[in-house]
Amino acid sequence: MSPPKIAFEQVSCSFLLKDEEVRAVGNVSLDIADGEIVTLVGPSGCGKSTLMNMVAGLQEPTGGRVLVDGAPVDGPGPKRGVIFQQYALFPWRTVAENVAFGLEIAGVPAVERSATVARCLDLVGLSAFAGALPKNLSGGMKQRCAIARAYAVNPAVLLMDEPFGALDALTRITLQDQLLDTWKRDRRTILFITHDVDEAVYLAHRVIVMAARPGRIHAEIPVDLPYPRDEAMRLSPEFRDLRNRVWNAVFHQH
Amino acid sequence: MSSEPDIRTRTRLRERSTRNRMLRLNLLSAAIGLGLWWLAAHAGLAGLPGPEAVARRAFELAASGVLFVDAFASVRRVLIGFVLGTALAVPVGFLMGWYGWARGTIEPYVQFFRTIPPLAMIPLAIVFLGIGEVPKVFVITLAAFLVSVIATFQGVINVDRVLINAARVLGAGDSEVFRKVVIPASMPFILVGMRTGLGAAWSTLVAAELIAAQEGLGHRMQQAQVYYDLETIFAALVVIGLMGLAMDRFILWLDGRLTSWQERR
Numbered sequence: 001m002s003p004p005k006i007a008f009e010q011v012s013c014s015f016l017l018k019d020e021e022v023r024a025v026g027n028v029s030l031d032i033a034d035g036e037i038v039t040l041v042g043p044s045g046c047g048k049s050t051l052m053n054m055v056a057g058l059q060e061p062t063g064g065r066v067l068v069d070g071a072p073v074d075g076p077g078p079k080r081g082v083i084f085q086q087y088a089l090f091p092w093r094t095v096a097e098n099v100a101f102g103l104e105i106a107g108v109p110a111v112e113r114s115a116t117v118a119r120c121l122d123l124v125g126l127s128a129f130a131g132a133l134p135k136n137l138s139g140g141m142k143q144r145c146a147i148a149r150a151y152a153v154n155p156a157v158l159l160m161d162e163p164f165g166a167l168d169a170l171t172r173i174t175l176q177d178q179l180l181d182t183w184k185r186d187r188r189t190i191l192f193i194t195h196d197v198d199e200a201v202y203l204a205h206r207v208i209v210m211a212a213r214p215g216r217i218h219a220e221i222p223v224d225l226p227y228p229r230d231e232a233m234r235l236s237p238e239f240r241d242l243r244n245r246v247w248n249a250v251f252h253q254h
Numbered sequence: 255m256s257s258e259p260d261i262r263t264r265t266r267l268r269e270r271s272t273r274n275r276m277l278r279l280n281l282l283s284a285a286i287g288l289g290l291w292w293l294a295a296h297a298g299l300a301g302l303p304g305p306e307a308v309a310r311r312a313f314e315l316a317a318s319g320v321l322f323v324d325a326f327a328s329v330r331r332v333l334i335g336f337v338l339g340t341a342l343a344v345p346v347g348f349l350m351g352w353y354g355w356a357r358g359t360i361e362p363y364v365q366f367f368r369t370i371p372p373l374a375m376i377p378l379a380i381v382f383l384g385i386g387e388v389p390k391v392f393v394i395t396l397a398a399f400l401v402s403v404i405a406t407f408q409g410v411i412n413v414d415r416v417l418i419n420a421a422r423v424l425g426a427g428d429s430e431v432f433r434k435v436v437i438p439a440s441m442p443f444i445l446v447g448m449r450t451g452l453g454a455a456w457s458t459l460v461a462a463e464l465i466a467a468q469e470g471l472g473h474r475m476q477q478a479q480v481y482y483d484l485e486t487i488f489a490a491l492v493v494i495g496l497m498g499l500a501m502d503r504f505i506l507w508l509d510g511r512l513t514s515w516q517e518r519r
Contacts, residue, residue, distance in 0.1 A: 056423055057422075058419055058423070076423045077423070078424055080423065082420070084416055084419070086416050088414075088419070089420075091516065091517070092438045092441075093515075101421070102425055104434075105421075105424055105426050106425055133515050134515075150424075
């Protein structure tokens with residue numbers, strides 16, 4: 001077996017809230033294989049985002065280790081692409097300039113930069129909006145731009161924190177299919193947080209259901225449906241069974 | 255795609271008609287103000303000179319060149335004070351917003367001096383700086399600085415955490431986050447600070463010209479006051495108001511250019 005792409009080794013993370021210790025994550029161990037899509041679901045306050053932030057390097061574990069490609073995470077960096085629910089586009093930059101941001105930081109020369117930007121915009125279907133400002137985009141387009149921006153620096157893993165949570169159902173499904181379509185080509189490891197049980201099952205090789213106080217893994221449900229996935233699969237009895245299992249694990253934890 | 259030029263033209267036309275409507279309202283409002291003034295003056299209210307008398311005096315002052323000398327002296331003071339104050343305020347505000355040590359050391363002074371009206375510094379300015387241009391420009395600079403520094407500082411601490419995180423995960427270090435995120439993100443605040451700072455500079459001007467000025471619109475008004483020359487006082491007031499308005503419009507225009515990326519109503 002190849003070593004895990006992302007490894008949580010007995011990770012905990014606590015912080016103080018009004019002098020009270022809150023254990024956002026308590027002793028979580030989890031391996032994510034190279035090329036695997038893992039979705040995290042669970043009630044609010046179960047530490048999903050904390051777990052992801054530790055991989056991103058935006059938060060330090062108070063116990064245990066988080067490894068990416070065998071090396072402990074040390075601060076944020078372009079190796080781990082993050083997609084935020086709030087899009088987090090730079091509003092003063094056009095779509096193309098947003099996508100170029102990470103490349104500018106990396107010192108990629110202008111010619112190569114614009115080629116990469118064009119390729120990434122094409123990937124998410126935003127080529128026609130390269131010159132638009134974020135304020136003129138719909139929610140779905142904003143998130144596609146954020147995804148293109150993350151792809152541009154070619155990260156080893158993608159961390160997605162409820163990326164489609166603020167979008168309407170139709171757009172969400174389109175973006176799910178687009179994500180799987182891109183994954184089919186690059187097989188990039190994806191850690192994906194969602195509140196939507198259908199989304200969790202549809203995307204994942206494995207659904208991790210978490211429980212709160214302290215945040216921990218409550219259940220691990222492998223999704224043994226083949227890729228590529230499509231609408232017929234969404235409506236299949238196998239999908240429904242898995243969905244019900246995840247649902248019960250999320251909403252009936254006691 | 256074929257309908258694109260059409261919608262562009264339509265949007266541009268709509269924007270233009272909104273602008274025209276605003277301009278018409280502005281002009282109408284100014285005309286009403288002038289009319290009321292005229293009525294009040296001709297009703298003999300408190301010996302108020304009418305707009306036509308003030309305009310006549312303004313032309314006389316302009317013809318003799320006095321008005322231009324005064325206006326130039328005043329604008330020069332306001333501009334130097336405003337530019338110095340803002341140029342100082344923006345870096346200091348950035349320092350305060352970005353570094354805890356800078357906030358801790360500078361903020362008490364800023365808050366302390368903010369409660370003192372810049373005009374109250376005039377006696378002190380005369381003692382220390384004499385009666386030349388320096389003390390006048392100094393109080394104007396101080397007034398503009400205190401307003402702008404707070405605005406810049408607020409701008410920096412209001413930068414969305416998520417944007418900073420987004421930059422960091424794309425590989426940005428401290429200096430890149432500062433240059434590529436904090437500065438552009440606080441631009442709207444800085445421009446608001448500049449607008450209010452400019453207002454503060456103008457409102458400090460007249461009092462600053464109390465300091466043994468030889469020329470300037472504030473000085474002209476004080477001279478006129480001695481001779482009960484209301485026309486001159488009004489003419490100077492109107493000129494100050496108009497120049498202030500023009501400079502404010504310039505900053506608004508700059509704001510439109512620099513921060514058009516903002517979502518606005």
